[in-house]
Amino acid sequence: MIFRGTGALIFVIDSQDDYMEALARLHLTVTRAYKVNTDINFEVFIHKVDGLSDDHKIETQRDIHQRANDDLADAGLEKIHLSFYLTSIYDHSIFEAFSKVVQKLIPQLPTLENLLNIFISNSGIEKAFLFDVVSKIYIATDSTPVDMQTYELCCDMIDVVIDISCIYGLKEDGAGTPYDKESTAIIKLNNTTVLYLKEVTKFLALVCFVREESFERKGLIDYNFHCFRKAIHEVFEVRMKVVKSRKVQNRLQKKKGATPNGTPRVLL
Ligand SMILES: Nc1nc2c(ncn2[C@@H]2O[C@H](COP(=O)(O)OP(=O)(O)OP(=O)(O)O)[C@@H](O)[C@H]2O)c(=O)[nH]1
Numbered sequence: 001m002i003f004r005g006t007g008a009l010i011f012v013i014d015s016q017d018d019y020m021e022a023l024a025r026l027h028l029t030v031t032r033a034y035k036v037n038t039d040i041n042f043e044v045f046i047h048k049v050d051g052l053s054d055d056h057k058i059e060t061q062r063d064i065h066q067r068a069n070d071d072l073a074d075a076g077l078e079k080i081h082l083s084f085y086l087t088s089i090y091d092h093s094i095f096e097a098f099s100k101v102v103q104k105l106i107p108q109l110p111t112l113e114n115l116l117n118i119f120i121s122n123s124g125i126e127k128a129f130l131f132d133v134v135s136k137i138y139i140a141t142d143s144t145p146v147d148m149q150t151y152e153l154c155c156d157m158i159d160v161v162i163d164i165s166c167i168y169g170l171k172e173d174g175a176g177t178p179y180d181k182e183s184t185a186i187i188k189l190n191n192t193t194v195l196y197l198k199e200v201t202k203f204l205a206l207v208c209f210v211r212e213e214s215f216e217r218k219g220l221i222d223y224n225f226h227c228f229r230k231a232i233h234e235v236f237e238v239r240m241k242v243v244k245s246r247k248v249q250n251r252l253q254k255k256k257g258a259t260p261n262g263t264p265r266v267l268l
Pocket residue numbers: 014047048049050051087088089090
């Protein structure tokens with residue numbers, strides 16, 4: 001069954017619609033999935049909240065939370081944990097929700113957070129995000145609280161860098177990539193803050209918020225970034241090695257379990 005190999009199940013509820021039927025489906029889906037895989041993270045997106053007032057948003061979330069958990073308690077399944085997010089496509093809440101969902105699936109998250117904490121505290125940086133450039137999901141950030149506006153500014157910066165690079169950075173025949181090892185950008189805001197973007201890997205970028213006075217020590221920031229980048233590469237190299245050795249082991253096990261004509265000796 002599909003849920004056996006699933007890390008997270010995202011259930012979307014339309015908050016502008018009557019959600020009673022959706023809640024019944026949520027209960028059915030969650031209980032069935034939990035039967036085959038107790039390790040799934042259940043994530044509920046209360047979607048299209050842009051149409052609701054602030055009070056209505058909170059009330060809707062409270063009501064859905066209460067009803068969904070009551071249904072689970074009635075079925076004796078109170079140990080199932082549901083996480084709720086208010087989302088909309090008209091702001092960055094949908095990206096933030098996906099970021100949080102993805103972060104739960106990253107085994108190296110504590111290491112990444114630790115590296116970001118060390119990096120910002122030694123460089124006088126206010127806030128740093130490690131972004132997946134294509135999806136604009138942040139896969140890790142330091143342990144200071146995330147402010148939605150800060151996150152939106154980082155997303156906008158990535159858009160600007162990639163758009164400018166696509167328009168003016170590629171060769172005339174379209175050769176080259178809009179994002180590579182050389183990708184870097186500095187944007188000075190009118191509130192004495194500097195946004196600084198740097199390439200970390202083929203897929204990841206570091207975007208940080210630095211006060212103007214701290215940015216005067218750019219050499220220090222760049223040196224610390226160099227160490228940070230190296231550490232991130234090491235983290236993912238270890239992961240690649242583990243994945244490769246697991247594949248080799250699986251292949252060997254399969255070979256051992258098969259007779260010369262290919263029929264397994266034991267039922268797998
Ligand atoms: N206001 C608002 N509209 C949204 C949001 N996300 C998607 N939509 C709109 O919702 C519409 C699609 O929604 P639905 O038709 O309800 O999608 P669905 O329920 O998956 O589709 P069906 O099951 O086929 O009805 C599109 O017009 C989208 O633009 C959101 O966050 N806010």
